[in-house]
Amino acid sequence: MSLRVDSFPNFAEFWLAVCEMDDSESLALVQTFVYAIWEARNRVVFQQGETSVALVLRRVADLHGHVREPMEGQRMRQAQLKATWCRPARGIIKCNFDASFRDGGIAGLGMVARNCDGEVMASACSSPVSISSPLLAEALGLRWTMQLATDLGFRRITLETNCLQLFNTWRSQEEGRSYLSSIISDCRILISAFDYVSVSFVRRTGNTVADFLARNSDTYANMVWVEEVPLTVVSLIDADVMNSLPSGF
Structure with a gap:
């Protein structure tokens, strides 16, 4: 757990x-x-x-x-x-991540981390890499996001993906000798760097910021922004914050 x-x-x-x-x-x-x-x-x-x-x-x-x-x-x-971004519990940083898989086996990664008030704690892009399948790209995104969270000093995190297959793979606890299994094993080892970790699933409409960053990772190659996002993403951040407000606001 x-x-x-x-x-x-x-x-x-x-x-x-x-x-x-x-x-x-x-x-x-x-x-x-x-x-x-x-x-x-x-x-x-x-x-x-x-x-x-x-x-x-x-x-x-x-x-x-x-x-x-x-x-x-x-x-x-x-x-x-669950079709919209939801705020994490107080004291938890929610890290949304995504992978953009393109023709020719090229994948880019994107991540955004926010607190319970919807404030951006960090965002990042990883330049496109060669990979054999979309699921492997998503798994690399999970490991990359956990490593970033460690470097940024986050201690209590929720990792959110819109890849249901990755979510189910993480929950299965099955071990194997495939490349995918080795990536997931790396992620389980990284858990020890945190006080609390959970992985959750959200539909793509609730993961728009990470999706945009992943699809534009060739423009923002290997960039990390602390407490901010690229200007092109601000409107998506604002939309998430508004959609996550409790009813009656």
């Missing part, structure tokens, strides 16, 4: 971070773990029973299995409906 437990001084701080996760299944899984541990504790204290890590894990698997399928469908419906 991309949470480093050792980075929290106490359970309360850990629980606050859990509640800020914008991933409903991971949140449910943490809640299930907490419940199973509490249940095991009560069995030992009040019923003089015995417990073990294996028993707790088996109970978690049993409890979570009953809700996993409904939540899978719910998550996909939420992903389909």
Whole structure:
């Protein structure tokens, strides 16, 4: 779930971070773990029973299995409906990224990082590189964005992509020997550089800034802007901020 437990001084701080996760299944899984541990504790204290890590894990698997399928469908419906950029929780930096794959196997990368007020913390473009498939380009975008976030000193981030295949690949936890698997493995290693990391999916209409930067990466080759974006992107940033305002504003 991309949470480093050792980075929290106490359970309360850990629980606050859990509640800020914008991933409903991971949140449910943490809640299930907490419940199973509490249940095991009560069995030992009040019923003089015995417990073990294996028993707790088996109970978690049993409890979570009953809700996993409904939540899978719910998550996909939420992903389909999420068509605009949404502000991250306070204290989290949302990093939207995208890859533009062109004829001839050329891909450019774009990224924009914003806080809970919609303010730009950074934006960047990576010059076009040769790559064999769009999915590999998106995976490179994920790794590149995580490396940028590390260099920029971000500690708590949400990474957002409009590539559903990459999102599903990240969630699958499957390991392999392909080039794609090695890139994803690199990304999982990079998690240790952060206090909190999550990956979410948004439709392309909610990823317009990163998409524009990726498609124009040959113009802005290997550029990084701190707390700003190119002038050509300002109108897209403003549109995202307006669309993300709570109803009634």
